[in-house]
Amino acid sequence: MPCKVAAYDPDLLTCWYSDGYKVGMWMNTPSFSYETLSAPASTFSNYLSTAYSHAWLKWKQGGKNTTYNGSTGGTGDIHCIGGTYTEIYAQTNYQLDPGSTAATAYTSYFLSYLDYNGATKELRTIQSGVRIYFAEHNYSSTEATDRYKNTMMHELGHALGWFGHASSGCIMYAYSSMLTELSYKDKDHINQIY
Numbered sequence: 299m300p301c302k303v304a305a306y307d308p309d310l311l312t313c314w315y316s317d318g319y320k321v322g323m324w325m326n327t328p329s330f331s332y333e334t335l336s337a338p339a340s341t342f343s344n345y346l347s348t349a350y351s352h353a354w355l356k357w358k359q360g361g362k363n364t365t366y367n368g369s370t371g372g373t374g375d376i377h378c379i380g381g382t383y384t385e386i387y388a389q390t391n392y393q394l395d396p397g398s399t400a401a402t403a404y405t406s407y408f409l410s411y412l413d414y415n416g417a418t419k420e421l422r423t424i425q426s427g428v429r430i431y432f433a434e435h436n437y438s439s440t441e442a443t444d445r446y447k448n449t450m451m452h453e454l455g456h457a458l459g460w461f462g463h464a465s466s467g468c469i470m471y472a473y474s475s476m477l478t479e480l481s482y483k484d485k486d487h488i489n490q491i492y
């Protein structure tokens with residue numbers, strides 16, 4: 299089911315909570331998949347599975363006009379690869395910054411422009427090929443579930459088109475936390491596009 303494609307419209311952007319000047323949207327509803335490079339029975343695999351389900355549901359519920367299609371098999375339009383920094387590099391040649399818990403990478407997009415209060419914003423229309431690199435961490439057992447959920451929600455936000463970062467109290471804040479619910483800023487910023 300295709301998403302609404304935003305045409306140039308000076309009135310389109312009604313709120314802007316990002317510290318960046320770019321926003322993205324998917325041309326068609328993306329599929330989402332994930333894999334773990336560590337042993338399937340490992341605790342990290344279970345954390346990743348829980349985080350994936352949670353993040354997907356929250357963004358789906360938070361979307362105003364769009365339902366995203368989640369899938370766990372194969373390689374989705376948005377594909378998450380979890381493992382240690384070393385495993386991720388060995389498998390993908392992507393070097394995750396040791397100071398980061400995860401990262402989202404894009405291969406291609408169509409570029410257009412939007413206006414928000416007289417400022418030009420860049421609209422990146424994404425078709426496929428987004429990868430989330432998701433690092434395993436030595437969190438305490440009391441914090442791990444929420445920290446992985448928070449990280450997955452944050453990266454999925456980027457993957458869905460949330461470029462830049464929001465203020466503290468948001469999932470899209472630049473620093474990870476134990477928050478596991480979207481703020482109104484998290485939702486409204488991306489819903490104005492879809």
Ligand SMILES: [Zn+2]
Nearest residue numbers: 452456463472
């Ligand atoms: Zn981020």
